[in-house]
Amino acid sequence: MRAVLCGFALGVFCLQQQAALPGALHWVIGAALLAVAIAFAVWAFKRRTRWLRHAGFCALVVSAVFAGFGYAAWRAEIRLRDALPVSWQGRDIELAGHIEGLPSRDANGTRFLFAVDTDEARRTTGIAHFPSTLQLAWIDRTGAPEALPVLAPGDRWRLTVRLKRPHGNANFGVRDPEAALLARNVRATGYVSAASAAKRLPGRASGVGLTIGRWRFALRARIGAVLDDAPHRGIVMALAVGAQDAVGAEDWLVMRNTGTSHLIAISGLHISLVAGLCAALAGGLWRRSCFLARVSRCEWPLIVPAQIVAAVAGVAFAAFYAALAGFNVPAQRALWMLAVVSAAFVSGRSVAPSLVLAWALGIVLLADPWAVVTPGFWLSFGAVAAILLVVHGHLRVRHEAPDWTEHDEPPASRVSRALAAMRRWLIRWRERLMSAARVQYAVTLGLAPLTAFWFSQIPLIGPFANAFAIPWVSVLATPAVLAGVVLPAPIDAWAFHAAHTLIEALIAALRTISGPQWAVWRLPQPSAWALAAAAAGVVWCLLPRGWPLRWAAPLTWLPLCLPPPAGPPAGTFRLTALDVGQGSSILIETARHALLFDTGPGPESTHAGERIVAPFLQANGVPVLDALVISHADSDHAGGAGAVLQAVRVRQLLGGLPPSNRLWDAARTAGADTLRCSAGQRWQWDGVEFAMLWPDPGPLPKVSNAQSCVLRVSAPGMSALLTGDVDAPSERVLVARARDALRAEVLVVPHHGSKSSSTEPFLDSIDPLVAVFQVGYLNRFHHPDRGVWARYEARGIDLTRSDRDGAVRIEASGGVLALERYRETHRRYWMD
Structure with a gap:
């Protein structure tokens, strides 16, 4: 089976x-x-x-x-x-429905899931299969986000929305957000386009899921009111209702660097612990029910044994707690494992732990076939499999206490008896500590390849951090949170404050031990073959003693330790234009150096620097940037710089930034040299020449786009021009000054293809073979402009655009430009 x-x-x-x-x-x-x-x-x-x-x-x-x-x-x-027709994208549609799940609120507005009244939507739109679930944003346009209405699960609304088909950023080595949308059955995304026309409808939608959603919403609101501006209240919310949107970026960083991120969510460990406590309590009460009920002739504990009552109660409470967690994959895995074990126990059967895990695997994938594309699935099942392998493969020798009878001679004195009891106590504790150490060893070893694949790092301090963080959260913090969940107000406030105090102490300890640079081993994302070899080595190493050649198992991990993939040959370079939505970020790699030109949007928009650029650099083996160029101060080019400075080492920052810009100080704090972009700057790496063409030395132009750095990268057989948001007047100056110096085979199109750039003389001077448009899908600026796009098409240029092709990688191979579009080479059936 x-x-x-x-x-x-x-x-x-x-x-x-x-x-x-x-x-x-x-x-x-x-x-x-x-x-x-x-x-x-x-x-x-x-x-x-x-x-x-x-x-x-x-x-x-x-x-x-x-x-x-x-x-x-x-x-x-x-x-x-269920798909939104292409012709309906960007049109205002009036829809009725109700709020689903937990809305997420921040300074920019509220994001939420909206369950559509599909019958009405089909009648009004004529779309036969109108999407049943939408992901919407109610954006604050007044500067007062607190004035937005409170959206609670089950509330019915009539909204005017503007929708588009599900679309995510597609990049090398970065997780695909479109798969996550498909798994949640989100078949269209958009925003509330006419907030003044929004109308709350009478009544509430009903259902078990919505009832649980309202409990979760009320609990989150209560915790937010009790803890107010407490720094770690997001972790308390996550432990209570599984909502992680309020966890701070600093807390996430500390948890990731110490390998304790799994403790933030309601994980399988927490559910198993709570189920065990509930089962013990239910069994104890059932055994004593006759005494508590003051019934002299009581037979129900004999009819239904306390063990069965305990098993059923444990599974029931586990299901309730998993529902509070939003039924994430680790919670589902723990719930189904408990259910299988309890069903076997009630039926009087014995089930092997490996079969229990296999049944949980099958049930999880029956419910959600897309779970296999999430890291939580692999980490949860991988951890349990490693534990089962090491625990059940280890022969345990039980040390029984001596059984004296009246004919035996007891120890000679009380001191001897005390010493014997102490010896037995020490033996039991030694066994428990050894068992805990084996489990921690198995989990650390088993999850290392998966952590390297999903997060491009292995926390070397993880075993030590988890050794005290797991019992701290499971035995102290989680019970305190649960006490706050079940206690009435205002007593619950004490429990939530106690939980926050415990979390605060834990974060302080984790921050202390995660300080050294060696605490986290950063490595490029391994290939499928390297991952398979490492996984085989893990199984080989965790097999019982006596297994042949166990000492050779670490040899299978050598592919993980290999250096990053080799850069292009000396004298050439590789250009990767990332898909960061409406923004820009380009990586230039030579044989031994790397330069990043712009960093995409930051926290004020889509967090692309944190979500895309930094993970891309780590996954592709770029731990050090020899130069980070910020073309100008606009947020879609400079917003992600903070995340990049935090994620990788930057040796030098060049920018078309005013002296007052905060990025100068941030770069110096991170240990980078700083220099303003200036025409005439030149340097050479590995036979590749870099030349800054704009802006001129002296005061920067007053217009932000005119401040953009223009960088030309040239090598035999290939050259590229990176232009930022340079405008038409600047283009005319460049053409008049050095027409021949602009010629390049690859052009990153100025200002995302807006009509304020890409003038005819400028394109004639460059004469590119490939033009890269970095634009957001159905962006509000309508980039690229139709006239500009036609201007490029008329020249027979090979055109790529990030909203259609995803990230693009270009390099010269045998004198010919090799162009790789991510959505072509890594296509999946759900990609639009």
Whole structure:
């Protein structure tokens, strides 16, 4: 059964790697192969020949793989069917529906899920399969976000919204947000376009999920009111209701660097602990129920044993706590494992722990086939698998206390008896400590390859940090939070304050031990083969003592330790234009150096610097930037600089920034040299020449776009011009000054293709072969301008745009420009 369930999971995983869903012919072939595999398995199991039985077992596993693949494809077909037509994008649509989940509120407004009244929407729009769930933003346009209405789960509204199809930034080595939208059944995103026309409808939507959502909303509001501006109140909220949107960036950084991020969420560990406490309490009360009820002849504890009551109560409370967590993947895994164990116990059966984990795996993927594309799925199941492997593979020797009878001679004195008791106590505690150490060793070792793949780092301080953080949160902080959940006001405030005090002490300790640079080992995202080799090595190393060649297991981890992928050959360079939405960020790599030109939007917009640019640099093995160029001060170019300075080492910052800009001080604090961009600056790296063409020395122009740095990168066979948001007057000066110096094969289009740039003489001077447009999907500025786009098309230039192609990578290969579009080479079936 384990192999069959794992085969089903493998089929689901394979479907999520496909560029397109299977067509009618594929369905017919797959169904035929499935039928043949099942028929062969049934026939083989009826034979007595051992090799036929083995062949039948293999056929059964293969049929499970086909079944998993087909099931995931069927679910994907149904979910993708609800789609917003392209012609309806950007149009105002009046919709009725209710709020779902927990809305997230910040200084810019409120983001929330909106469950649409699809029957009404289909009647008014004529769209046969109107999306049932929307992700919306109610943006504050008055400067007073507190004036926005409070949106609670279940509240019914009539809103005028402007929608677009689900679209996420697509970059090398960075997680795909479109997959997350599909998993949540979000088939359109947008914003409230006419806030004044919004109308709250009478009544509330009903349902178990919405009732739980209202409890979660009320709890979060209560914690927010009690803790007010407490620095770590977001962690208390996360432990109470699983909402992580209020956790501060500093707290996230400390937790990531110490490998304790899993403690912020309501994880499987917390659910198991709470379920165990609830089961013990229910069992104890059931045993004493006759005494408490003052019933002389009481038989119900004999009819229903206390162990069964405890098991049922533990699962019930685990389900309630998982619902509070929003049914994230680790919570689901813990819940289904508890349910399988309890069902086996109630039925009087014994189930192997590995089979319990396999059943939980199958049930989780039945409910959510897209769980396999999330890090929580791999980290949760990987941790439990490592624990089971090391715990059940270790032979435990129990030291029983001596059993004296009346004919035996007891120890000679009280001192001897006390020493014997102390010895037994020390032996028990030594066993517990050794068991805890083995578990921590297994989890650290087992999750290291997965952490390297998903986060491009391994917290070396993680085992020590978790050794005290896990019991601190599980035994002290979480019970305090739960006490606040169940206690009435105002007594609950004491519990929440106590929980915050405990969290504050924990964060202070974690911040102290995470200070040294060696505490976190940063490494590039491993390839699939390196990850598979490391995973095999983990299993090999965790096998019981006596397994052949266990000492050689670390050799399989060597691919993780390999240096980053080699840069381009000396004398050439590689240009990667990232997809950061409406903004710009370009990485230039030579054989031994790296330069980042702009950093995309920051916290004031989409957090692209933190979400995209910094993870991209780490995943692609760029721990050091020899130069960071900030073309000018506009937020879509400079907003992410703070995140980049925090994530990687920057040797020098060049910028077209006013002297008063805060980035100068931030760069100096981070240890970087600072220099203003100025025409005439030149340097050479690995046979590649860099020349700054704009702005001129002296005072910066008054117009922000005219302050943009213009950088030309040239090597034999390839040159590129990076232009920022340079405007038409600046282009004319550049053309008049050095027309031949502008020529380049690759042009990063000025100002995202707006009509204020890309003049005819400027394009004639450059004469590019490839033009890169960095624009946001259906951005409000309508970039690129149609006339500008037509101007480029008329010249026969190979055009790429980030909203359509994702990130773009360009390098010279054999005298020919090699152009890689991310959405072509890494396509998945959900990409729009």
